[in-house]
Amino acid sequence: MRIRWRLRMAAAQREVWTGTQLRRLLVERAGLELSSASVSALFAKEPAQVKLSTLAALCTALECTPNDLFEVDTTPVERPAAPAPVPAAQPKAAGTRGRSMPPL
Numbered sequence: 001m002r003i004r005w006r007l008r009m010a011a012a013q014r015e016v017w018t019g020t021q022l023r024r025l026l027v028e029r030a031g032l033e034l035s036s037a038s039v040s041a042l043f044a045k046e047p048a049q050v051k052l053s054t055l056a057a058l059c060t061a062l063e064c065t066p067n068d069l070f071e072v073d074t075t076p077v078e079r080p081a082a083p084a085p086v087p088a089a090q091p092k093a094a095g096t097r098g099r100s101m102p103p104l
Contacts, residue, residue: 002073005046007058010068019043022061030057 016022023039026032032054034042041047042058059065 002075004071004073005069006071007042007069010062010064011043013068014062014064016062025061026057028061029063030060032057032061 011017011022016025019036019039019042022043023034023036026034026039034054042050042054055066055069058069062068
């Protein structure tokens with residue numbers, strides 16, 4: 001499964017072109033004050049994680065839903081074939097060097 005962060009696209013559709021504009025909207029509409037660096041990172045990169053409260057604030061500020069901010073590719077992933085099992089080692093015959101077999 002692949003998730004694409006589409007914040008820039010969602011913001012552009014609402015005529016928000018810069019991190020500064022987005023930061024202002026987050027404060028005005030959602031009451032969330034993020035640092036310029038944090039907003040810039042959200043705007044420029046695909047984050048590894050997003051707090052639920054930040055996601056809700058983004059949706060409020062941009063008047064959108066989480067579906068507008070993410071694109072999820074649910075195409076099944078093909079898994080490589082399982083490797084062939086390794087045959088079990090055969091016990092050594094009596095009289096050879098190494099560990100002897102216990103009596104039966």
